[in-house]
Amino acid sequence: MGLDTIFATRIARMKASEIRELLKLLDRPGILSFAGGIPDPALFPSDAFAAAFADVLSGNKAGQALQYSVSEGYMPLRQWIVGQMAAIGVPCTVDNILITSGSQQALDYLGKLFLSPGDTALVGWPTYMGALGAFNAYEPVYDQLSVNGNRSPASYAEAAEAAGGRAKFAYLSADFANPTGETVSRAGRENLLDMAAALDIAVIEDAAYQALRYDGAPVPPVLALEIERCGGIEAARTIYCGSFSKTLSPGLRVGWVCAAKPVISQLVLMKQAADLHSATANQMAVAEVAVQCFDTHIERVRATYKARRDAMLTALTREMPEGVTWSRPEGGMFIWLTLPAALDGATLLARALEVHNLAFVPGRAFFPDGSGGNTIRLSFSCADAAMIDDGMARLGAVIREALA
Incomplete structure (x- = not known):
């Protein structure tokens, strides 16, 4: 018998964050990550x-x-x-x-x-x-x-x-x-x-x-x-x-x-x-x-992230196969992809990590009922234009492989 037998019932509702787990991948050599919704530390004042x-x-x-x-x-x-x-x-x-x-x-x-x-x-x-x-x-x-x-x-x-x-x-x-x-x-x-x-x-x-x-x-x-x-x-x-x-x-x-x-x-x-x-x-x-x-700092942050958002939207248009759609945000840090219904974001992530050294967040974790399996979240906040071009090319490749 251990203390886990007397934990409160609410503990069963508490689960590890998939994003927190994915952030551990940032130290893996060669990984190209669009997973963490985190600010670029180069922009910290x-x-x-x-x-x-x-x-x-x-x-x-x-x-x-x-x-x-x-x-x-x-x-x-x-x-x-x-x-x-x-x-x-x-x-x-x-x-x-x-x-x-x-x-x-x-x-x-x-x-x-x-x-x-x-x-x-x-x-x-x-x-x-x-x-x-x-x-x-x-x-x-x-x-x-x-x-x-x-x-x-x-x-x-x-x-x-x-x-x-x-x-x-x-x-x-x-x-x-x-x-x-x-x-x-x-x-x-x-x-x-x-x-x-x-x-x-x-x-x-x-x-x-x-x-x-x-x-x-x-x-x-x-x-x-x-x-x-x-x-x-x-x-x-x-x-x-x-x-x-x-x-x-x-x-x-x-x-x-x-x-x-x-x-x-x-x-x-x-x-x-x-x-x-x-x-x-x-x-x-x-x-x-x-x-x-604050005001001058935010202007710098906005200009940097805007350029990265624009680069990702351009790369997605170039690299995504037919049947993939995505949001076009006016701000923030994220673009949301909806994949063809037959694809699962978690399965896609496993292959992306194994074959392409690419990380993103599967969408299912954002749905209270566990639906949304054919969605993924991409963050552009910590990636420059070259990383975005490379990453979206890798993402397009892994999606095409999954559809083949």
Whole structure:
């Protein structure tokens, strides 16, 4: 008998991330990877962070940086975020902001806040697998979220009741979603708010990629649209999850939640119980770098990723056999491929690794019901044009081999 015999039932719902496992392949000699949805480390503002950490760890600031702090987060950083939220149509105060250890922690807290076993979470089909990983521990049922107005709120409520609970929230990444790269239209966001009001549920807006738009007209965040309707953030049911991971640095693990004060108050209690507060020195350094160079840094990141996206779209057009289709994202880090129905992404990956030293993410892991076997996700963020040309040629070859 071992301790595994007395683990909580929720452990059965917790699974290893396929992406985390694939990232281990990056150290394999000769591997050409389009798997990890990670920023290019060459674009990190390393010099700015070196100077910022030197500053926050010197003189009088060092005591604050190395000491316990408040759970809500470092005040100057929260104040900077308030300004950023106002710029995208979300007027708020520091009391509406909680700093988290990356937006992934925010998703975990929100699952804990809303989900009882058997409750329903409405998510995309496909959706971000990290969200599924965060929510799974709270034993939800998943239902397929539609923002096109082609499903009635009553049908969601009836399905949730039949599953033994009630619908609690709709989760989505509205801009350049992981894994599809797709953006929800303004009409779709308005439909979502109508449905959420009818069901009396929360909306969790995962905005990890919101700053990474390369072309096309910006669409207001869901939270901004709701504030236009209800008059202020305190009346809003949308919870906005932001992150510095895709803009400044993922390793520092700094994200935030922007929401009505009653939601923030409950999340603060969870933060106190979980880790007291996010690393103060990291928050102070992020605040300094954000103030000094966020806008100019993001322009550089956007220009680089735009060129890589364009290179991948061009290479896909040249290399893919008939029957393969793909998304054309206006931003973010991902392109989503749909293969001929007879092909399976996981089987294709095994051969791609063995024969072509090529890695990508099979799409099945992004579907709560395990469907989507004939899909794959490609990330262009860490590949230059030559790597993309080589990689898409290899991908075209492995697909043709599988179809032969």
